[in-house]
Every structure is written in C-alpha cells, then in structure tokens.
Amino acid sequence: MIPAAAYVExxxxxxxxxxxxxxxxxxxxxxxxxxxxxxxxxGLELVASNLAAQVDAFAVAxxxxxxxxxxxxxxxxxxVLQGFSGPDELLLMQHNQxxxxxxxxxxxxxxxxxxxxxxxPVWIKIDTGMNRLGFRxxxxxxxxxxxxxxxxxxxxxxFMTHFANADDLQDDKTTRQLQLFNATTKGxxxxxxxxxxxxIIAWPATHQDWVRPGLMLYGxxxxxNQSARQxxxxxVMNFYSRIVVIKQVKKGEAVGYGGSWxxxxxxxxxxxxxxxxxxxxxxxxxxxxxxxxxxxxxxxGRVSMDMITVDLTGHTDIKTxxxxxxxxxxxxxxxxxxxxxxxxxxxxxxxxxRVQVIVKK
Ligand SMILES: *Cc1c(COP(=O)(O)O)cnc(C)c1O
Numbered sequence: 001m002i003p004a005a006a007y008v009e010x011x012x013x014x015x016x017x018x019x020x021x022x023x024x025x026x027x028x029x030x031x032x033x034x035x036x037x038x039x040x041x042x043g044l045e046l047v048a049s050n051l052a053a054q055v056d057a058f059a060v061a062x063x064x065x066x067x068x069x070x071x072x073x074x075x076x077x078x079x080v081l082q083g084f085s086g087p088d089e090l091l092l093m094q095h096n097q098x099x100x101x102x103x104x105x106x107x108x109x110x111x112x113x114x115x116x117x118x119x120x121p122v123w124i125k126i127d128t129g130m131n132r133l134g135f136r137x138x139x140x141x142x143x144x145x146x147x148x149x150x151x152x153x154x155x156x157x158x159f160m161t162h163f164a165n166a167d168d169l170q171d172d173k174t175t176r177q178l179q180l181f182n183a184t185t186k187g188x189x190x191x192x193x194x195x196x197x198x199x200i201i202a203w204p205a206t207h208q209d210w211v212r213p214g215l216m217l218y219g220x221x222x223x224x225n226q227s228a229r230q231x232x233x234x235x236v237m238n239f240y241s242r243i244v245v246i247k248q249v250k251k252g253e254a255v256g257y258g259g260s261w262x263x264x265x266x267x268x269x270x271x272x273x274x275x276x277x278x279x280x281x282x283x284x285x286x287x288x289x290x291x292x293x294x295x296x297x298x299x300x301g302r303v304s305m306d307m308i309t310v311d312l313t314g315h316t317d318i319k320t321x322x323x324x325x326x327x328x329x330x331x332x333x334x335x336x337x338x339x340x341x342x343x344x345x346x347x348x349x350x351x352x353x354r355v356q357v358i359v360k361k
Pocket of ligand 1: 034036081162195196197198212213214215216222
C-alpha cells in the first residue's frame with residue numbers, strides 16, 4: 001500500500017509503559033483506563049485490546065462506545081460514565097454487563113421501576129464541586145439506601161467523584177472536593193474512585209481504591225508546569241505528513257487565506273499536506289513549530305483544510321517529500337496546544353478519519 005500523506009503512528013509500547021507509570025504512582029489502586037472519545041483519538045478497539053491484560057477496567061462516556069468494545073470481544077469490566085438515560089438503554093447495559101454511573105434521580109427511579117433479569121453493577125457519582133454530573137452530598141444517603149434496596153442493582157455499590165481543578169497545584173479545591181467526598185461516603189461499604197490523570201500525578205491522597213487515568217496513558221502531561229518527559233511518560237501518537245512543494249515568496253507578498261501573513265523578506269516557503277481536515281488545529285498561530293529533519297520550522301499564514309505553510313528560509317537541506325512531524329516525540333502536543341490556545345485533549349481526539357493509522361508494536 002502506498003503510504004498516505006498524513007498519518008499517525010501509534011506506539012503501543014509507549015502506551016504500556018504509561019500504564020506502568022500509573023502503577024508506580026498509585027501502587028495500591030486498581031486502574032480504570034479511560035478510553036472515551038475513540039481513546040482520545042488513538043482508536044478505541046486498538047487501545048482496549050492492547051491494554052486489556054494490564055488494567056482492571058475501562059471507562060467510556062457513552063453506551064455506544066461500550067457496545068463497540070463488547071463487539072470487539074473486550075470482556076472485562078466497562079464503566080459507562082454517563083450511565084443510561086431510558087429503559088432501553090438500561091436493559092442494553094444489563095444485557096452487555098456494563099457498569100453504570102448513577103448520577104440522577106431519573107436513573108434511580110428507572111432502576112426501581114424496571115424489571116431486569118439480573119442486577120446491574122453501579123457506581124454512585126457524587127458532585128463535590130464540578131457541578132456537572134452527580135448527586136449533591138445531601139442527597140447521597142437517600143440514594144444509597146434506595147439503591148441498596150433495589151433488586152435491579154448488584155450488591156456491591158461503588159462511589160465516585162470528579163475533580164474540576166486537579167491540574168492546578170496551587171488550588172486547594174481538589175483537597176476540598178476530596179474531603180467532601182470522603183465525609184459523604186464515610187463508613188459506607190463500597191470502593192471509592194476520584195483521581196483523573198492530574199490527581200494521580202499531583203494529589204496522592206486522591207488515589208483511593210480505583211484511579212481513572214485518561215490523558216497520561218497517551219503520554220501527554222495534564223499539568224501546565226510539568227512536561228510529559230519530566231513525568232516519565234512516553235508519547236503514543238506521532239502525527240506526520242510531508243512537504244508537497246517548496247517555493248520562493250517575495251518580500252511583501254501575502255501567504256494563504258485572508259492574506260493575514262505577509263513576508264517581511266524574501267523567503268523559502270514549504271507547503272505541507274496537513275490541515276484542519278486532518279485535525280491540525282485551525283487556530284494554530286504563525287510561529288507554531290513543526291519538526292522536519294529534527295529542525296523546528298515555523299508555521300506562517302493560516303491553516304487551511306488540507307495544507308499548511310511553513311518558513312523554510314535557511315534550511316537548504318530540506319527537500320520536497322521530506323517527512324514532517326506535527327506533534328509527537330520531540331514536539332510535545334501540549335506545546336502545539338499552547339500555540340493554538342487549546343489543550344492537548346482536543347488535539348489528540350480531533351484526529352479525523354482521513355488520517356491513516358500505523359501501529360508500531
Ligand atoms: C475523562 C475522565 C477522566 C480522565 O481524565 P484525564 O484528565 O484524561 O485523566 C476521569 N474521570 C472522568 C469522570 C472523566 O470524565
């Protein structure tokens with residue numbers, strides 16, 4: 001097969017290494033690998049099948065993602081973070097042995113009124129300050145009692161919460177959320193889970209029975225002031241394309257849509273086959289680096305659907321057809337995210353279907 005211009009190379013050994021880092025950081029906790037949104041753009045089935053032996057459970061956001069995992073013969077525990085929203089989904093979850101996060105009164109009502117062939121494993125989500133999903137602490141004991149008495153619920157009920165600010169080491173909100181979670185569930189039989197990647201790394205007191213790493217599994221840092229390298233995480237996704245053509249642009253000429261970038265001297269321009277149609281961020285600013293032959297060269301002009309342009313002036317060794325790294329080992333996705341006023345999460349999960357996937361084992 002002729003290689004596509006734009007492709008991601010996924011390093012499975014790096015993925016496995018990063019699970020090992022989670023184990024080193026939280027040695028007493030079980031691991032729920034978070035693989036929602038197509039495993040942060042890395043491929044749901046691919047990531048699940050390669051991690052199944054190393055982790056204790058998977059988490060996805062929605063039922064359709066969990067069903068894809070079952071269809072791919074992933075047989076272990078799968079948490080659905082948004083749970084079910086109607087009787088059909090409830091039955092489907094039970095039928096496929098999925099575990100539901102219970103966060104709303106409607107879900108409890110449904111569990112009490114439906115008639116399932118066997119009990120559903122559930123996790124009660126407590127909202128300790130994120131104000132997104134979950135019961136308020138004052139609702140918790142009532143919900144727990146109802147679920148304990150519900151014949152459609154499996155006996156062991158687990159508890160979870162989610163942190164809003166764990167990536168900010170100066171902010172004591174994480175500590176306050178943890179204290180509220182612990183006080184709310186105090187003395188209740190059941191396992192606890194609160195830590196996302198940032199909390200696994202920065203807030204050891206949050207590790208509890210189960211940790212829920214997402215971003216760090218893919219080798220990106222969730223913390224602003226610490227790089228993946230410093231955290232000993234290895235990059236999984238390397239995003240490549242190549243140079244389509246190299247040409248001269250004269251001083252005073254504009255490059256790209258809108259003509260917003262104008263050459264202030266004669267330059268050598270490289271046109272690269274990558275754009276927002278592949279998931280390269282439309283809002284990457286001029287100056288955003290790409291890596292060619294281990295050299296950083298700056299983006300100039302606007303990102304278009306299929307192409308970007310870079311300034312190759314002075315890089316006489318760079319030729320048409322040369323490989324270009326958009327992000328990956330040696331060019332952190334966190335850094336590119338900074339140039340595009342976004343976070344590494346959006347870049348990773350934004351890779352589109354046009355991009356070829358190459359798996360490096
Ligand atoms: C996405 C998600 C995670 C993982 O978060 P990361 O920051 O990627 O580690 C954990 N828990 C819940 C509830 C989530 O939605």
